[in-house]
Amino acid sequence: MNRQTVLITGGNKGIGLELSRKFQCAGYQVKVVARDFSNFALHDCENVQAITYDLQNVEGIPQLMADIGEVDILINNAGIMHALPFDNYPWQKMDQIIRINIQSPVALIREASKNMIAKGWGRIVNNASIAGEIGHPDVWYGITKAGVINMTKSFAKILGPKGIVINAVAAGPVETDMLAVIPEQRKKDIRNAVYTGRFAFPTEVADAMYWLATDCPEYINGTCIDINNGAFPR
Numbered sequence: 001m002n003r004q005t006v007l008i009t010g011g012n013k014g015i016g017l018e019l020s021r022k023f024q025c026a027g028y029q030v031k032v033v034a035r036d037f038s039n040f041a042l043h044d045c046e047n048v049q050a051i052t053y054d055l056q057n058v059e060g061i062p063q064l065m066a067d068i069g070e071v072d073i074l075i076n077n078a079g080i081m082h083a084l085p086f087d088n089y090p091w092q093k094m095d096q097i098i099r100i101n102i103q104s105p106v107a108l109i110r111e112a113s114k115n116m117i118a119k120g121w122g123r124i125v126n127n128a129s130i131a132g133e134i135g136h137p138d139v140w141y142g143i144t145k146a147g148v149i150n151m152t153k154s155f156a157k158i159l160g161p162k163g164i165v166i167n168a169v170a171a172g173p174v175e176t177d178m179l180a181v182i183p184e185q186r187k188k189d190i191r192n193a194v195y196t197g198r199f200a201f202p203t204e205v206a207d208a209m210y211w212l213a214t215d216c217p218e219y220i221n222g223t224c225i226d227i228n229n230g231a232f233p234r
Contacts, residue, residue, distance in 0.1 A: 005029040007071040009055060009104070010078030012040050015127065015175035018206035019075055024048050026214075031068055034078070055104040056096055062078070067109035071202075073213045074103035074112040076148075077127045081141040083182070094140055101144035102151070110164070113164060118128055120163035126152050127210045128170045130228050137186075149224045156222030165221045166205065167212045173226035174200040194229040 006023045010016040012030035020042055023030045030048045032040075033055070042048045053064055055078055080099050082093050092198075109124060116122025132145030152168040159166060173182060173190055191197055205227055212225070 002031075003072075004072040005031060005070065005074040006075060007031045007033065007068060007108075008075040008077055009033045009108070011075070012037055015174060015205045015209070016075075016077040017041060018202045019077065019209055020048065022206060023073075028034045028073075033064070033072065044081040044086070056099045056108050058099050058103045061104060061107040062111055065108070070115040071112050072121070073123045073125075074108060075125050075127075075213060076108060077209070078104070079127060079129075079145075081138055081139075083138050085137075086139045089140060097140050097144055099143075101159075102147045103171055105148065106151060108134070109166075113155075113159055113162075116164050117159070117162045122164040123160075123213045124155070124159075124164065125209045126166070126168040127209065128152070128168045128224060130170045130172045130226065130231075133170055133224075133226070141182065152224060153222045160221045163213075164206040165216070165218055167220060167222070169205060169208050169218070170224050170226050170228075171200055171205045172231050174202055176202055189203045190231050193231040196229055200227060200229065 006028045008016055008019050008030065011020040012034035017139050020030055020032055022048060024042055024045050028087040031051060032048065033051045035054050037050045037052060040050055043050065080097055082097060084093060105126060109185030113122065127149050128148040129145040132149045149168055149170065154164055155164045208225055208227060
């Protein structure tokens with residue numbers, strides 16, 4: 001059994017579930033944070049712990065991390081998109097997306113990095129989006145994902161000298177539940193633009209994130225890897 005512990009937010013479905021599977025199969029101690037574990041595929045795995053928590057509760061993250069204990073690898077995968085027009089975006093939705101997509105990853109990095117700094121080693125991977133580089137019809141989604149990319153680079157400057165490697169991925173649309181909020185015409189346009197005529201599979205993004213969290217060289221730090229199959233920039 002691998003002695004290292006990985007914490008994966010949103011590791012109950014989509015890309016996060018594929019990551020949870022990869023780390024579980026590799027023998028890591030896997031701690032998954034999510035709001036809903038209905039039909040969670042890894043419930044019966046002895047090295048997987050499901051932790052029910054709503055990341056909107058940013059103020060509670062220090063206690064959450066104290067309860068979880070030391071982690072060697074942090075995967076900030078959880079994120080939401082509302083697909084609402086900029087001129088009809090309720091304040092509550094703005095607050096929710098900022099809390100989940102920006103404030104909670106920052107808080108998790110702050111708390112997880114304490115033990116990483118103490119031992120001089122740690123890996124952090126953030127799930128951004130190509131929307132953070134080229135803009136998005138859901139302006140608050142694009143803004144928060146741009147923040148995730150900047151967060152990655154900023155923390156690399158702070159934590160890199162202390163032995164911590166932090167990187168991000170920026171994928172185009174992926175075959176997950178989030179596709180349901182993308183208009184059909186936009187999905188058609190994207191499929192027509194990519195080299196292979198399809199969206200990314202969750203496993204493809206998970207493979208890149210797993211590599212960044214485990215085997216990527218230390219000199220790759222503060223980087224955001226694009227995963228878009230030629231569709232962007234546009």
